[in-house]
Each structure stands twice: as structure tokens, then as C-alpha cells.
Amino acid sequence: MPSSSGNSKVNPDLVKERKKCTFNTLELTHLLDGGEDKTRERHSRENFFLEDPELRSEVPLEYLSHKEKYEEAVRKACILFRKVQELQNEGKGGMENFREILGGQLGSAILKDGNPLTLHYVMFIPTLMGQGTVNQQAEWIQRAWGCDIIGTYAQTELGHGTFIRGLETIASYDPQTEEFILHSPTITSYKWWPGGLGHSANYAVVVAQLHTQGKNHGIHPFIVQLRDEETHMPLPGIKIGEIGSKLGMNSTNNGYLGFEKVRIPRTNMLMKNSQVLPDGTYVKSPSSKLTYGTMIFVRVVLVQDAATYMKKACTIATRYSAVRHQSQIKVNEPEPQIMDFLTQQHKLFPNIAGCFAFQYAANWLWETYNNVTGELESGQLENLPELHAAACVLKAVSTADAAQGVETLRLSCGGHGYMTSSNLPSTYGLVTAMCTYEGENTVLLLQTARFLLKVWQNKQNLQKLPTVSYLENAFRNNSSFQKSVQWIIGALQKTTVGKIDLANKHINDRVRNGMAYEDAWNSTSIELVGLAELHGRVIIVETFRISVEKCRNQVSRELFAVLEQLLQLYAVNTALRCCGDLLKYTDMQGKDVEVLQAWLEELLNQLRPNAVGIVDAFDFRDEVISSALGSYDGNVYERLLEEAQKSPLNAEPVNKSFKSYLKPFMKSQL
Amino acid sequence: MPSSSGNSKVNPDLVKERKKCTFNTLELTHLLDGGEDKTRERHSRENFFLEDPELRSEVPLEYLSHKEKYEEAVRKACILFRKVQELQNEGKGGMENFREILGGQLGSAILKDGNPLTLHYVMFIPTLMGQGTVNQQAEWIQRAWGCDIIGTYAQTELGHGTFIRGLETIASYDPQTEEFILHSPTITSYKWWPGGLGHSANYAVVVAQLHTQGKNHGIHPFIVQLRDEETHMPLPGIKIGEIGSKLGMNSTNNGYLGFEKVRIPRTNMLMKNSQVLPDGTYVKSPSSKLTYGTMIFVRVVLVQDAATYMKKACTIATRYSAVRHQSQIKVNEPEPQIMDFLTQQHKLFPNIAGCFAFQYAANWLWETYNNVTGELESGQLENLPELHAAACVLKAVSTADAAQGVETLRLSCGGHGYMTSSNLPSTYGLVTAMCTYEGENTVLLLQTARFLLKVWQNKQNLQKLPTVSYLENAFRNNSSFQKSVQWIIGALQKTTVGKIDLANKHINDRVRNGMAYEDAWNSTSIELVGLAELHGRVIIVETFRISVEKCRNQVSRELFAVLEQLLQLYAVNTALRCCGDLLKYTDMQGKDVEVLQAWLEELLNQLRPNAVGIVDAFDFRDEVISSALGSYDGNVYERLLEEAQKSPLNAEPVNKSFKSYLKPFMKSQL
CATH class of the missing domain: 2.40.110.10 (Butyryl-CoA Dehydrogenase, subunit A, domain 2)
Structure with a gap:
């Protein structure tokens, strides 16, 4: 792990975990980055920014006043922008990198509580470019680009x-x-x-x-x-x-x-x-749809961000769970690593699998976005509604799941997850915000539902629409229960179709009984939200399956085995989460739920020895993790105590409030 | 509403809502307080503390540095303690009031981010009293009581x-x-x-x-x-x-x-x-169980706190949802109140019902606690394990649901729910902490599961144990599906028994296959957590039902109708949340789920006109709500803007960071 601070002595539990790992973590890092070159580029970008001493703060932000926080942020933002300009001048300044540097994980490692200048590059300049005339661009872009x-x-x-x-x-x-x-x-x-x-x-x-x-x-x-x-x-x-x-x-x-x-x-x-x-x-x-582009782009980015926040929180909680010992499984035996409790594995590993699910969904959405915007430029608009519907639902499902996932992971660290120095509270603060901005999740799900009902009512050209083509055949799927990802996907598809059909019927019934269509829509909206969400899960699991399948001959057997386990865990966990729907809409029986439950437990067991290896492969530098609980060396307690010393209250043994308030009160008699 | 600030002009939407209310809100306030006298006492206590100008802060805490926050808290805590001593001297200082004043909603209205001295009264003195000898009490209590x-x-x-x-x-x-x-x-x-x-x-x-x-x-x-x-x-x-x-x-x-x-x-x-x-x-x-008392007491209190935090968050989100207009249901009609969206009602009303469910559970637990500790003093220990198991599961379920509920309510307020001035972020911060302290929730659920399995294995004296007597007969319950609370309770009971039996079988199978019992327990723990949680829900719904039933002849018909709707909503929502289990363990069919779903929607509709009335009846003063979105007058936007003006950054038009960092950067050329 060249990019993690390797000088301090590593906690022996983590050494043990890393020895147990059955695959090469570097191989997984390269796979996730998209190749060894990309990993190298990322490392060099990280070095350029994170090793600049001017970009560090003397006192942790949480101890400053609101005003001081802002002033420190402006200081750093100016240095950061200057460095971005340097990169530009060297020809290394692509827009994708900007986002990573300004809004992404690298940026948030430097400006932990937000960058006041980010929108300049992320929204102001792109809007000038996208919506300004040639003349307007000539007038404004250069001044904006040079930060005049x-x-x-x-x-x-x-x-x-x-x-x-x-x-x-x-x-x-x-x-x-x-x-x-x-x-x-x-x-x-x-x-x-x-x-x-x-x-x-x-x-x-x-x-x-x-x-x-x-x-x-x-x-x-x-x-x-x-x-x-x-x-x-x-x-x-x-x-x-x-x-x-x-x-x-x-x-x-x-x-x-x-x-x-x-x-x-x-x-x-x-x-x-x-x-x-x-x-x-x-x-x-000429076309009002042309401005859709940026809006969809931002949602694509948010699915990626959801994956990254999950990876970060998984890294912290998994390393901590390997180091923390508590309670007893057997009397008279030493306290086990809390990761050995099945209930703890159940909090951690499905979320680790979720990191991959969202990452692959983000990759797929990014590719689709590029294809469709390519078509747009040649005047072809027909795939835009499907892209829009997919972006809405993936943004909604991934951010909602990530928020819940990060919070589950934070709670899995017990009291220490409540400490600011764990970096879990602020990670939650950032990820939950995504549920609201750039399209509130419930509103987005209803937009996807509207698309699905339209497609369902028209039933034309279904085969041309990759994300919804399953609507045509899923109804006829009568395959009996199997312990397989393929079966789960089929069952989720059939359930989605069943729910679409039922909601459609309910709307029609209401209209037939005299309700206006819009009121009937509102009266059915709880069902609509549910079916849209399920459709999103179909896309996510199916994309995950295809992406893993593609790796089959590209990665080592050891790594492939782990990827398959993660896919299976994600699928079976999804199935169990909506098993009420599966029991209602498919041929699954009560007994089959027990098979899924046993499979889930089996997969948790299989992943246990590789958990630390997988999160290591996410390859976050300690500065990016920024957590006393999640650093590479696992020296959790030393770091918690060290972080506490940074509180200005600890700089003096007696705070002045003793003399001003406490002593007079204690010495007085009523 | 004598206790809410009534001088400012009330938002017309809220006026309209209050006119629509079908019951007398004051009657509900008295019912929740436990009588008109109790309401009056509470008001007088609130006046005594909240109208003391010394107990207000000039600048909202969130703008201070960490150190300043502490110093301001010590200042207020000393004044608060002095006032508590005054009450004591007047003979009004019961321990229950202390908790409300120091740790409860009244205390947190004054010291929003916590009181550094609370544990003195809440833990230090009670421990001296509970665990000190008579001599030790003589030596320490007076000095502690007088705050020397x-x-x-x-x-x-x-x-x-x-x-x-x-x-x-x-x-x-x-x-x-x-x-x-x-x-x-x-x-x-x-x-x-x-x-x-x-x-x-x-x-x-x-x-x-x-x-x-x-x-x-x-x-x-x-x-x-x-x-x-x-x-x-x-x-x-x-x-x-x-x-x-x-x-x-x-x-x-x-x-x-x-x-x-x-x-x-x-x-x-x-x-x-x-x-x-x-x-x-x-x-x-002589008995190590004697120290259990305090631990259980604190958990009893936490169930009450969970109810109170939920009430607070419900008040904020419901009033805001009545005032906020957004989007369209029908084209060319004005934007509706967001509370008219069924999806919004689905976020609000089940949580309002939850306030009552947890309140009644807390009342029941408090009564049971008093009975059992009474028995303890006469040396009777037999009901202690059941009380312990009930306190564990009710603490775990109510705090977890309250945390999720408060967060759902916060998100239901959109972006404005992210503002500190909404008071929803800090409410979440306080309520989520309860999931961890005083017994981590997963650990508590496993303790209850241990009790349940023991009872199940022994099957003796089941009839003597009120919270688990259903284990004896629920298996034989074959009543077919009905749209009734009674049926739901029976179905939940049958499901719990089915899950206990299955988990017990799994443990036995594992032991038979050579696993140690403790390992078998750990390997079955996901199921164990699930069955304990469901047992908790059985207690909560059943207690809710009995409590409402008791009111039948004590309250007006109008109020009783609302209480019944709340009970039904809570029950049906619980059933839908675990409908996968109900489909597996009871005779419920897929079609019946649709009946429950329709019933849920019907109840949301019925509660719609009374939503503001119900939260008004929770009767929080504006100082306690402490939210720009949730005040009695509903002047949401004026208050948001007013609160923003309190940021010290807004005290000057240009911050000094412009001159120090921003201008030099903008004027320079790379």
C-alpha cells in the first residue's frame, strides 16, 4: 500500500487480517481505477495536493467558530485553485479531474467542510459554456477561467x-x-x-x-x-x-x-x-430538452459519489471492526474481534457489496450518458427519456442506500462512531445531503414511475429500451425458485412488472370512479414510489452481474471468486429486503426465504477473511479517510487520544469558566 | 394555545388547518400530560425556566467556537442549577422533575447542545444514594446536594x-x-x-x-x-x-x-x-441483581425520550408541510400544500402514530418498573428477568425507530431540514446517540432473544408472564385474515413464535452438527435479532391497543375516533413493514397485502385534516421546538431569513478573507 502512511507500527490484528487475504489487493485497486495507469495518475494527483503543507490546517475545523471556518476555507480554496491553474497550464486540467479535485474525495480531504469556490468551476463556467453564445463566451470565459x-x-x-x-x-x-x-x-x-x-x-x-x-x-x-x-x-x-x-x-x-x-x-x-x-x-x-444534459450529468456524478462515500465509510468501519475487541462469544475465551460477530458482519459486508454495486451502476450510467449525449448532438432524441428515467432512479436509490449504509456503518462503530475524529458524522452529513439536492429523491422516483407507466401503457418498442425491455417478458417468467443470482434478477423483474401492472390498474380504477387522472396518480403514489425503487434495484443488480461476468477472463481466479461472492451477497440481500414483494408476486415460498437466509450467512462467512483486503483495495490515503478509526495502521486508541489533545479546551488544565461561573456557584449558599 | 407565542400573525394555512380540526386539542394535551393539573404544573415549570432572560444566549451556539460553546454552557448550567436549588427549597424538587429539567426537553431547550453538569444530579447523587452505606451517605450526600x-x-x-x-x-x-x-x-x-x-x-x-x-x-x-x-x-x-x-x-x-x-x-x-x-x-x-435497578430505570426513561423527540420532529415537519407549497398535482392549479401529497403523508403520519405508540409503551414500562422494583424490595425477584427483557427490547426498538423517524421527518422538509435553524439536525444528533448509549441496540436485542429462547425452551409458567404469555397459544391461532388491529396483533404474535421456533431449531441443528452452543448462538444471531425486534413490536402494538381501549369512555367521541385511527395506522404500517414475515408465518395471502395497503391509504386520508391539530396538542412552546420551520405561527420564511441574520458572517458586508486571500488570488496572473 504505497499510498498509505506506512511508517507507524501496524496493529497486529490488521497484520493478521492482511495475511489471511486470498487475493491480490493491488489487482482489485487497478480494476476499480480502470487500469494501472489510472491508479498511477490518481496517486500523482493525490501527492500533488495532499503533500502541500499549505493545504493543511493547524487546528481541526470543528474547534473553530463558524466565521473562522469560513476564513480558513477561503485561504485553502485560493491555494487549491492556484494549483488547479498550474495543472491547467501543464495541460493536465480536464473537467473530470476538476470535479475530483474540487468536489470529490480529494477536495473534501483538503476542505473537509466544503469549498466556497467550487461552483465557480463546477457550475458557473459550465453554464457560460453550455448556454452562452459565441460572443458571450468570448466576453466571459477567459475572465472566469483566469479567476479574475x-x-x-x-x-x-x-x-x-x-x-x-x-x-x-x-x-x-x-x-x-x-x-x-x-x-x-x-x-x-x-x-x-x-x-x-x-x-x-x-x-x-x-x-x-x-x-x-x-x-x-x-x-x-x-x-x-x-x-x-x-x-x-x-x-x-x-x-x-x-x-x-x-x-x-x-x-x-x-x-x-x-x-x-x-x-x-x-x-x-x-x-x-x-x-x-x-x-x-x-x-x-429550438428544443427545450437541450438543457437536460447538465442536470443528468450531475446525477451521474452523484451515483459515483454515493459509491465513494460508501467505500470510505466501509473502510473505516471494517478496519475498526478488525481492531476492536468486545464481549465474549465463549466464556473464558478472550474477547473476539467484533468482526467475528455475525450481526456485525451483517452490518458491514452488504454495504461493502453495495460499494461495488453502485460503482458498476455509476460506470454503466456514465457510459450510457456519453452515448446518449453523443446521439443528441446528431439530433437523435429518442433515448433521452430512458436515460433520464435511469439517472433519476439510480440517483435516488444509490444516495438513499448510501445514506442508510453510512449511518449503519457509523452505528456499527458504537460510541466511537459518534466522535468527529472518526470522520463518520461528517461523511453522513455529506451523503444525506445528496438525498435532497439535485432532485429530491421521492420526486425523482415519481419521475421514473411516470416513464415506466407510460412505457407499460404503450408497450411499443420495448425491445429497443435496454433498461425496460424486461417488462415485455418478465410476466411470463415462471421459473421456480433457485439459489442463484439469475433467479433473483428474474424474480425482481417479475415483481416490478406485477407492481407496475397493479398500480396502473389502481389508477385506472380511480379514474373510472370519477377521479381526475392527476388525483388518481397522487392517490397511487406510494405504490408508484415503490415500483420505481424496485426498477432501480433491477438495473443495479443486473448491471453488477454483467460487469462481474465481463471480468471473468480478465482477472485472476482468486479475485473473480471474491467478486462473485460480493455480487451474490448484494443480490441475496436485496431479495431478502423485499421478500414480502417476492412472496406476493413470484412463485417463491416461505421455505425459500430460509434458503436465502442461509445463503446470506454462508456468504458473510466466505467474505470474512477478505473484508480488510477488500477495503484496503479501495486504496484511500489516510488523509482522505481522515479517521482515527479507519487509518491504515489501525492504531485506533492512540489516534483517538491524540485527536482529543487537539481540542483547544485541553490546552489548559482549568478553563476560565471555573473562576467566572462554577466556583462562585459552588461556594455560595442558597 | 396559551403556551405558544401568540402575538405574531399566524400563517393563513395554519389558521385553516386549525379550523378543520375535528377534536379539542386541549383535551388531547391533558390526556397526554396525564390530567389538566399536570399540564398546569408543566406550564408553570416551563415559565419558571424559559422566561428567565439570563438563560438565553445572545448568539446561537452554532456560531461559537468549541471552547466558547463550553463556557456559555457552564454559565447557563450554574444558573439552571441555582434555580433547581430554589425549587428544592420550595419543596418542588422531585427527582422526576430534575430529569425533565436537566436532561429532558426543557433542559435541552435551554442548553441546546448539552449540559456539562447533568450527571451530577442524574448519576452521581443517585449512585451515592443507591450504593453508599448510611455513613457514606451522611458524609457525601449533603455536600453533593448543596453543590459544594x-x-x-x-x-x-x-x-x-x-x-x-x-x-x-x-x-x-x-x-x-x-x-x-x-x-x-x-x-x-x-x-x-x-x-x-x-x-x-x-x-x-x-x-x-x-x-x-x-x-x-x-x-x-x-x-x-x-x-x-x-x-x-x-x-x-x-x-x-x-x-x-x-x-x-x-x-x-x-x-x-x-x-x-x-x-x-x-x-x-x-x-x-x-x-x-x-x-x-x-x-x-447478598444479591448482584440489586444493581440492575438503575440500569433498567435509565432505559425506561429513554423510551419516554424517544417518544418526546419524535413528537418534536413531528411538530416541526407537520407544520412545515402545511405551510410549504410546491409542485403541482394538476396543471394550472396553484401549488398545493406539500401535506396534500400522499407520499408526504406517508412520511409524516405513521411517525405521528409512532409518538403515541412509544408514549404508551413508556407509560406501561414505567408502571411495570415501579411494580417490579416494589416487589424487589420485598425480596421477590421472579419478575425481574421479564422486566429486563422488556426494557431492553423497548429501548432498542423505540430509539432505532425514533432515529429513523426523525431522519425521515428531517428529509421530508427538503433542503430546509438541513438548516441548523430547523432544529432537525441537532434533534437527530441527540436521538441517534440513544441507539448506542445505555446498551447498544443490537446487544440489547440479543439479550431479549436470550430471554425469549429460554422461556421457549422451558415453556413453564408462561401464563404468569404477561409480555410472553402469547407464546403459549399463538401457534394455534388460525384465524383467517381480517382488516383489524386485533388480527394484526395475532399475526405478529404467531410470526414471532414461528421465528423463535425456527431459530431454536437452527441452534439445535448446529449443536447437533458439532458446534459449541455459543458458536451456534452467534451463527443464528441475525435471526435472533429479528425475532427479538418483532417481539418488541408485539408489545408496542398491544400496549397501544389496550391504552386506547381504556380511553373509550374517558374521552370525547371525537378524540377517541382520532386515537383509533392512530392506533390502526400504527398497526397496519407495522404489518406492512414486516409483510414478508407475515406471508411466511401466517395464513395471510398476497391479496391481503393489497387490503392492508388500501387501509393505510384510507387512514392517511382520514388523519389529514387533524394532523396539525394533533401536533399542536403535543403543546411544545416555541422555545422548546426551537425551529424556524416548526413554530406555532408558521412564519417559516421570515424566520429562516431572520435566523440567517444571526450569523456573525452577516454582520459585515465584506469578510476580511477577501483582502487577505481572495483579492490577491484574483488579481494575480499565473
Whole structure:
């Protein structure tokens, strides 16, 4: 493990675990990275950033005040951006790397509680590029790219998140001066949430309802200057600040923004798709679907992030479970490693399998996204709805499962998982946020359900749609129970179809009884959410199966055996989680549940000797893991005590509150 | 609502909701408090504390540094303790009230992130009283009661939590000087976690392995002075400090403590149960079960706390869901209240029903606890194991469900639920901690499983044991499916018995195949956890049913109808959550699941008009709710913006980091 700190003495339990491992962890690392070269590149990127002493903080962030946290974050963000610029100048600055460096695991190893400048590269510049005309790009991109200006992206409002058509900020066109007037008509129309908006950015792309010639043309993006470039003072009419403390990401400087009739030139509307001519004439975009691209892209990225957070939490909890001894299995025997308790394995290993499931789902989605956006450029739109439906459900299922998984893993570390120094609380804070942003999960599941019901009602061209082609035949699947992944996938498919059919029937019944279709939809929505989720699980298990199958002749036999065990564990665990549905919709019998349960236990046993090896292969540097419980050397207790010493309260034996409050109280008599 | 701030204009949606309510909310408040008198007492207690301006903080805690948070907490804790002493002097100071004031909702409204002195009243004094001899009580209680000394309770160590027999701190007796020598032989033997231990307490009850005359007699409690009473400096040999930042409770000053051969007088061992004579002779306690009492008591309290946290989170999320408008059900109609979405009702209402379920379970457990401890005093021990098993499983199920419930409720508020000012993140932080402390949930479930299997194997006297008497007959229950609570309870009971029988068989099979019983137990533990949990749900639903039934002739018809709906919703939701088990172990068919699902939807509809009324009846003052989203007036957006203004970052338009870091970076050229 060249990338982990190897100088300290390694805990003997971990030495033992690593000796037991039956496969070559390096082989798995390369497989997950996509090749030895990619691993090397990643290591070199990690070295470049993580070994820069300027990018370290003297005092752990959690001991600083809210304001100090922000100031320290700006300091580091500027150094980080400078290094990104260096990479760019060396021609190493692809957009994918940026995300990893700014928003991904590398970035969050450096700015643990968020980077106030991230949206500049991740949203501001991409929006200028995607929605600006050639002229606008010429005017803005170079300044943005060189960081002469720092931008953010202001869409969400205090009163509107998911339902963006409901946004209230108005941009009304004044043909007299050829300006737009930006205005916040209500308190709910204040922009709320954009990262870096509070005190960091001086520009923003603002999404507002476009009014011209007495008509509202819906939401459009506008470039707005927020602060003076020299003094950083908010410009007249700009009411701006940060939104305050949150569950996590307290250095991202999420802001609010209200407009009091702020005028901007006509040319500040991003006009690649729609335009307003100088006289106020509105010229419509040729296709409104073109802006879908970025939204889907972000969801693709989130599935990848869900996998990465899970890997991190699995690494921490698994190493800790190998080092921690507690209780007794047998009287008079030494306390066992807690990983030897079957209940602990049940908390850890299905989540380890989940890391692979989500990783493969993310890979598949990324590939599909590239194919479909390639088609889009040649004007072919037909696969977009399926991609959109798949991205929605995979984002929803992977982030919800990852949040639950990380929390299960945190709780599996007992009290020490509650310590900030375990890094599990903040990992949870980051992963649970993903359930809400970029499309709230329930809303996304209902979007996928809408697609599924449409496909089900039309039943045309099913064979052309890879993720839903199973809808055509699954009904006829009568294969009796087998202890196999293939059977489980078939059963999940048949169940999904059964649930789609039933929900469809319920909607129709309700309509027949006089309900409006929309009300019938709402009345059936608990079922709809359930069937969409199950469809997501079908995609995930099937993708996992295909991906492992592809490896069969590419990896060593030892590694392949482990991959198969992980696939089986993921599949059987999924089946058990929805065994009520399987009993109802397939030929599975009560007795078969016991077979699955026994299989689950067998797989936990099989994976036990390789658990530490697998998480080692995720190959996180200690700085990225950033956990007293999860470091490579496993010196858990020494690190917990060492971290405690960093609390400023421990710098002095007696805190001043003794003299000010405690002593007077104790010495007084009532 | 006399106890809620009623001066501000109430949001019209909430006015409308309150008009729709079909029952008298005050009647429900009195019912939940246990009578009108109790409500009045609670209000007077709330006024006494919450209207004291000294007990308010100028800046919200989340903006302070870790150290400042502690100092502010000590300031408030001293004022709070002084007020508690005033109450005592007026004869109003019962121990139950103390818990509410110090650890309960009232206390956490004042010290939002924990009270560093709580353990003095909640653990230190009760331990002196419960385990000290009459002489020891005479020596210590008065000083402790008058707060001349402040104590804590130090049991958990860095390496040992749940398994207290494994504690490593040693107290070895030296008959020469008639002293105990306290010593921490390893790093894992450091005490870790006790509240107030870091810098607040100057005394502690320390639990250590007692060595005398060359023999280890297991763990015993000792009174140890930690700090000088005048200077507060740690005494020689005492290595002490705080453990550092955590997910929550950052003002509780949880500490660590190591001993380097610290001598204390023999008489500092708490000797009510066991003694060490001057010559070192150990005299054993007559019954080791006598110390069970406190442990069970704390778990009783936690079930109550789980109910209260749920009520708080339900109040916030329900009021917000009435005020928040988003998306569309029908095109061209205004955005509906999000509470009109069935999926939102599904997140809210089963949790509202859960508040009642846990409240009634807590009431029942409290009563049972009092009965059984009454019996204990007359030497009758036979009901102790059943009480212990019930307390374990109810603590585990209620805290786990409450944690999941609070998190579901937080997520149901979308992005705003991520704001600290919603008070949902810190509520989650407090409730999830309960899953771990005072007995880790998985460990507790296994203890209940052990009791159940023992009872099942012996099958004697089943009728005498109220919580498990159903084991005798449930097997024979062949009643076919009915849409009734009674049927659901019978089905859950039958399922529990089926699972106990199967797990028992699996253990026996494993033993027959040559496994040691303990290993067989471990290999079956996933099943054991599952059956214990289900047993807990049986108790909860059955207790809920009986409690509602008891109200039939005591409350108005309107209120009774609502209580019945809540009971039905809780029961049907429980049945659907474990419908896989019900399909396997009972005569329920796939078709019946659809009946339950339709019933669930029907109940959500029925409860919709009363949702705000029910949470209003929980009767939390705004200071206790402490949430921008959940206040009585529902002015959600105004409050969010107002709370944001309290961030010190918003006190100046330009933060100094612009000049120090951002401007130099932006103006430079690479």
C-alpha cells in the first residue's frame, strides 16, 4: 500500500487480517481505477495536493467558530485553485479531474467542510459554456477561467427547490434602455442555497422568469454582477449574505440573494438557446430538452459519489471492526474481534457489496450518458427519456442506500462512531445531503414511475429500451425458485412488472370512479414510489452481474471468486429486503426465504477473511479517510487520544469558566 | 394555545388547518400530560425556566467556537442549577422533575447542545444514594446536594463500553495504609465519555476492578476526587481532559481520565452491597441483581425520550408541510400544500402514530418498573428477568425507530431540514446517540432473544408472564385474515413464535452438527435479532391497543375516533413493514397485502385534516421546538431569513478573507 502512511507500527490484528487475504489487493485497486495507469495518475494527483503543507490546517475545523471556518476555507480554496491553474497550464486540467479535485474525495480531504469556490468551476463556467453564445463566451470565459471573476449559480429560492417552474425572481425587459430589471417580488423569491454566494463570489448566473412585451416566457439564465470587483462591496439593490449554519458543509458559504430592481444589460442574458432581441421580441429555443444534459450529468456524478462515500465509510468501519475487541462469544475465551460477530458482519459486508454495486451502476450510467449525449448532438432524441428515467432512479436509490449504509456503518462503530475524529458524522452529513439536492429523491422516483407507466401503457418498442425491455417478458417468467443470482434478477423483474401492472390498474380504477387522472396518480403514489425503487434495484443488480461476468477472463481466479461472492451477497440481500414483494408476486415460498437466509450467512462467512483486503483495495490515503478509526495502521486508541489533545479546551488544565461561573456557584449558599 | 407565542400573525394555512380540526386539542394535551393539573404544573415549570432572560444566549451556539460553546454552557448550567436549588427549597424538587429539567426537553431547550453538569444530579447523587452505606451517605450526600462538590460517573473506557466486565481500570487494596490504588494499566483502560468529566466535575464515581488479597472481585464503584476544590487543578496522578468534538452534545464536556497510581481511602469504596474490610477481606453482596435497578430505570426513561423527540420532529415537519407549497398535482392549479401529497403523508403520519405508540409503551414500562422494583424490595425477584427483557427490547426498538423517524421527518422538509435553524439536525444528533448509549441496540436485542429462547425452551409458567404469555397459544391461532388491529396483533404474535421456533431449531441443528452452543448462538444471531425486534413490536402494538381501549369512555367521541385511527395506522404500517414475515408465518395471502395497503391509504386520508391539530396538542412552546420551520405561527420564511441574520458572517458586508486571500488570488496572473 504505497499510498498509505506506512511508517507507524501496524496493529497486529490488521497484520493478521492482511495475511489471511486470498487475493491480490493491488489487482482489485487497478480494476476499480480502470487500469494501472489510472491508479498511477490518481496517486500523482493525490501527492500533488495532499503533500502541500499549505493545504493543511493547524487546528481541526470543528474547534473553530463558524466565521473562522469560513476564513480558513477561503485561504485553502485560493491555494487549491492556484494549483488547479498550474495543472491547467501543464495541460493536465480536464473537467473530470476538476470535479475530483474540487468536489470529490480529494477536495473534501483538503476542505473537509466544503469549498466556497467550487461552483465557480463546477457550475458557473459550465453554464457560460453550455448556454452562452459565441460572443458571450468570448466576453466571459477567459475572465472566469483566469479567476479574475468568481461566479456561482443561483437557481433555488427560499420558496422553491425541486419545482423550478415555480421560481419567482423576475427579469423584465426594458426596451428603452435595453436592460433587464431583476427583482425579488416576495420573501420566498429570495435565492437561497447557492454555494459561495454569501461572501465569496462576485458574479452569478441567476435563473429568473423572463418577462418581455407583457408576457412571461418562463425561466432563463442571466449573468449578474453582485459585488464591486475592487472593494467586494455588494452593488446597489443587491441584498446578500449567507444562509447560516447547517448539518454539514459549513464552509461552502451557501448564500441568499434578493434583488431590488437591479438593472443588467440585455446582453447578460445567456442566449445560446433562447434570445430577447433589442426591441424585446422573444425568440424561442429550438428544443427545450437541450438543457437536460447538465442536470443528468450531475446525477451521474452523484451515483459515483454515493459509491465513494460508501467505500470510505466501509473502510473505516471494517478496519475498526478488525481492531476492536468486545464481549465474549465463549466464556473464558478472550474477547473476539467484533468482526467475528455475525450481526456485525451483517452490518458491514452488504454495504461493502453495495460499494461495488453502485460503482458498476455509476460506470454503466456514465457510459450510457456519453452515448446518449453523443446521439443528441446528431439530433437523435429518442433515448433521452430512458436515460433520464435511469439517472433519476439510480440517483435516488444509490444516495438513499448510501445514506442508510453510512449511518449503519457509523452505528456499527458504537460510541466511537459518534466522535468527529472518526470522520463518520461528517461523511453522513455529506451523503444525506445528496438525498435532497439535485432532485429530491421521492420526486425523482415519481419521475421514473411516470416513464415506466407510460412505457407499460404503450408497450411499443420495448425491445429497443435496454433498461425496460424486461417488462415485455418478465410476466411470463415462471421459473421456480433457485439459489442463484439469475433467479433473483428474474424474480425482481417479475415483481416490478406485477407492481407496475397493479398500480396502473389502481389508477385506472380511480379514474373510472370519477377521479381526475392527476388525483388518481397522487392517490397511487406510494405504490408508484415503490415500483420505481424496485426498477432501480433491477438495473443495479443486473448491471453488477454483467460487469462481474465481463471480468471473468480478465482477472485472476482468486479475485473473480471474491467478486462473485460480493455480487451474490448484494443480490441475496436485496431479495431478502423485499421478500414480502417476492412472496406476493413470484412463485417463491416461505421455505425459500430460509434458503436465502442461509445463503446470506454462508456468504458473510466466505467474505470474512477478505473484508480488510477488500477495503484496503479501495486504496484511500489516510488523509482522505481522515479517521482515527479507519487509518491504515489501525492504531485506533492512540489516534483517538491524540485527536482529543487537539481540542483547544485541553490546552489548559482549568478553563476560565471555573473562576467566572462554577466556583462562585459552588461556594455560595442558597 | 396559551403556551405558544401568540402575538405574531399566524400563517393563513395554519389558521385553516386549525379550523378543520375535528377534536379539542386541549383535551388531547391533558390526556397526554396525564390530567389538566399536570399540564398546569408543566406550564408553570416551563415559565419558571424559559422566561428567565439570563438563560438565553445572545448568539446561537452554532456560531461559537468549541471552547466558547463550553463556557456559555457552564454559565447557563450554574444558573439552571441555582434555580433547581430554589425549587428544592420550595419543596418542588422531585427527582422526576430534575430529569425533565436537566436532561429532558426543557433542559435541552435551554442548553441546546448539552449540559456539562447533568450527571451530577442524574448519576452521581443517585449512585451515592443507591450504593453508599448510611455513613457514606451522611458524609457525601449533603455536600453533593448543596453543590459544594460536583460529581460525574466514570464507567465506560476507551476500550470497553457495553461489556462492562471487561473494564480494565484497577483499584487494588493496600491494607498497610488502608487505601485503594487506582491505576490505568493500558491506554484502552482510560475512562472515556463521562459527561462533565473533562473540565467541570471535581469528583467522580469511578467503576474499577477491585483487587484485594491477590484476587480480582470484579467491578465496583469508588468515590474519587479529581480536582482541587479551591484551584480546580487536576490532582497528582490524574490525567484528565475532554474527548473532543462529536456529532452532537458538544457542550456536555465528555471527558477522559487516566490514573497513575492514585491513592484513595478505603472508605471511598461505595459499600452498601459489597465491602472490603480494613484487613482486605472481601465481603460479597447478598444479591448482584440489586444493581440492575438503575440500569433498567435509565432505559425506561429513554423510551419516554424517544417518544418526546419524535413528537418534536413531528411538530416541526407537520407544520412545515402545511405551510410549504410546491409542485403541482394538476396543471394550472396553484401549488398545493406539500401535506396534500400522499407520499408526504406517508412520511409524516405513521411517525405521528409512532409518538403515541412509544408514549404508551413508556407509560406501561414505567408502571411495570415501579411494580417490579416494589416487589424487589420485598425480596421477590421472579419478575425481574421479564422486566429486563422488556426494557431492553423497548429501548432498542423505540430509539432505532425514533432515529429513523426523525431522519425521515428531517428529509421530508427538503433542503430546509438541513438548516441548523430547523432544529432537525441537532434533534437527530441527540436521538441517534440513544441507539448506542445505555446498551447498544443490537446487544440489547440479543439479550431479549436470550430471554425469549429460554422461556421457549422451558415453556413453564408462561401464563404468569404477561409480555410472553402469547407464546403459549399463538401457534394455534388460525384465524383467517381480517382488516383489524386485533388480527394484526395475532399475526405478529404467531410470526414471532414461528421465528423463535425456527431459530431454536437452527441452534439445535448446529449443536447437533458439532458446534459449541455459543458458536451456534452467534451463527443464528441475525435471526435472533429479528425475532427479538418483532417481539418488541408485539408489545408496542398491544400496549397501544389496550391504552386506547381504556380511553373509550374517558374521552370525547371525537378524540377517541382520532386515537383509533392512530392506533390502526400504527398497526397496519407495522404489518406492512414486516409483510414478508407475515406471508411466511401466517395464513395471510398476497391479496391481503393489497387490503392492508388500501387501509393505510384510507387512514392517511382520514388523519389529514387533524394532523396539525394533533401536533399542536403535543403543546411544545416555541422555545422548546426551537425551529424556524416548526413554530406555532408558521412564519417559516421570515424566520429562516431572520435566523440567517444571526450569523456573525452577516454582520459585515465584506469578510476580511477577501483582502487577505481572495483579492490577491484574483488579481494575480499565473
